[in-house]
């Protein structure tokens with residue numbers, strides 16, 4: 001572990017993914033008194049993933065509110081107060097629990113600006129992605145939100161992006177679905193300072209390569225890095241693009257990547273049928289048909305609920321080997 | 334009121350079985366045997382056994398994320414429950430569910446749930462089915478003190494009242510939702526009154542007294558079978574362990590836990606009563622404790638030795654296939 005890093009002068013050790021969230025939220029809460037956080041078990045426990053630990057102690061319980069388990073009312077509280085002029089962060093814990101507040105999110109929050117010309121500066125934060133927990137705790141709903149006009153969707157894969165994106169979200173007049181992968185909660189990394197804002201719709205090149213590219217986001221970026229190592233041993237140099245947000249989508253980077261290689265894999269751990277990878281593969285193929293050396297290959301999960309049994313759950317989502325095979329396949333054209 | 338000796342012994346045995354199951358499974362979870370962890374119901378045995386002992390085996394229940402006690406009291410063999418916790422193929426859900434998704438729909442167990450507040454609605458729906466089909470059964474929906482703050486719970490209660498459904502709503506009120514004390518998040522601070530506001534008989538009862546739970550459930554069941562509609566029961570109880578296995582937290586004092594354990598433990602209370610009434614001897618009681626421990630040991634052995642589910646089955650049963658599949 002490096003002793004000091006230029007971007008985090010105040011901490012010896014790089015913060016975790018969860019602490020990066022705390023850091024970004026704290027900075028913005030200091031500047032904007034209208035930001036508050038509402039969710040279950042936030043005040044003492046600091047949230048189920050320690051994502052707001054210590055913030056209630058610093059800012060008081062008027063700005064970090066413990067909520068009853070009432071997801072529809074939680075999002076409604078965020079929606080109405082955002083219309084009124086606050087900038088709430090509604091912490092839904094697991095994105096699976098948003099399903100009890102879908103009307104508030106999709107019919108209401110997403111449409112108010114279009115219908116009534118009123119901004120809805122609302123952040124809905126939750127963990128997402130596949131980990132242990134089974135059918136009701138591992139839904140990947142990001143495609144559904146990205147599909148909904150009026151919503152933006154952030155899917156950071158590292159501490160730096162968590163902080164930079166939440167800071168941007170907290171200056172945005174629009175509703176943002178902020179999805180943090182459970183398996184990344186404790187992963188440490190550098191973070192930016194109080195002036196580091198990551199714009200939505202800007203992908204990050206995690207690794208450059210010469211032969212082919214994997215476009216992905218969230219935890220799959222970790223798998224893609226492992227796949228890239230494996231492929232390097234086989235003489236294939238793969239580039240990795242982390243989308244960071246799914247809406248807006250960085251189509252410029254996607255198009256450049258497709259044009260550069262003509263060999264592209266798009267991967268995530270959501271069920272493939274009707275997913276964001278389908279959107280990317282379709283639009284990128286339409287726009288760059290002449291540059292393609294073969295079809296864009298998608299890697300994703302089975303169209304099945306996830307099981308609590310870890311082997312079953314692992315088998316349903318892409319493995320490092322699935323990514324390796326997909327890249328070899330695009331190389332074969 | 335003296336207790337019927339046969340009923341009393343079986344009731345006590347079931348509570349002991351649940352307690353031993355939970356304490357054993359808790360340790361196994363800490364050793365990594367239970368993928369995803371589990372919610373320990375130790376302390377809440379009387380609610381489960383009191384309710385279930387008043388039901389017919391064919392009655393329907395739908396429950397929560399904390400449901401080992403309901404499931405065992407409903408009659409599922411402990412080896413099948415343990416195997417499901419281990420996510421083995423021999424578990425009640427074939428290893429797909431683990432601790433939170435115990436079910437045996439065929440035998441009226443409509444499932445534990447990963448979603449807080451979902452159980453009452455499912456039980457209410459089962460009650461609609463029972464009524465539509467003219468069956469003489471009831472459905473029981475369990476919910477926690479935290480779950481009673483979900484809107485869906487009250488939509489279901491209201492519907493049960495207007496349709497006079499054979500439904501019993503049981504609040505397994507252990508007074509905490511994760512680390513949140515019930516009073517901090519319950520407007521009016523009277524859950525039974527909230528129920529009464531929907532126009533159905535509604536009671537707060539001592540959930541550590543298995544006979545009281547049994548009596549109120551039996552009366553509710555009789556009303557339901559007589560076509561008089563649903564009943565709401567808020568059973569006060571206490572969980573001895575953390576929300577998830579391994580969690581401790583600073584949100585309650587050790588004294589509070591010790592007080593509940595030493596003065597109100599449902600097993601100690603009931604065994605003392607049976608012994609004082611002469612319905613049970615100390616020797617019987619010890620023999621019962623040992624036989625229960627043996628049964629749980631065998632359940633662990635069964636779970637350990639059971640095969641894992643076949644990963645090639647991950648797509649099986651998503652739908653019936655009768656409408657066809659994409660080809």
Ligand SMILES: Cc1ncc(C[n+]2csc(CCOP(=O)(O)OP(=O)(O)O)c2C)c(N)n1
Pocket residue numbers: 040069071093097100372397398399447448449450476477478479480481507508509510511576
């Ligand atoms: C809709 C929904 N929201 C939040 C959660 C996360 N969660 C799981 S259990 C729990 C606490 C439930 O408390 P209570 O209803 O009192 O049941 P207990 O755990 O005490 O048995 C919470 C918040 C969830 N599983 N589902």
Ligand SMILES: [Mg+2]
Pocket residue numbers: 477478479505506507508509510511
């Ligand atoms: Mg509770």
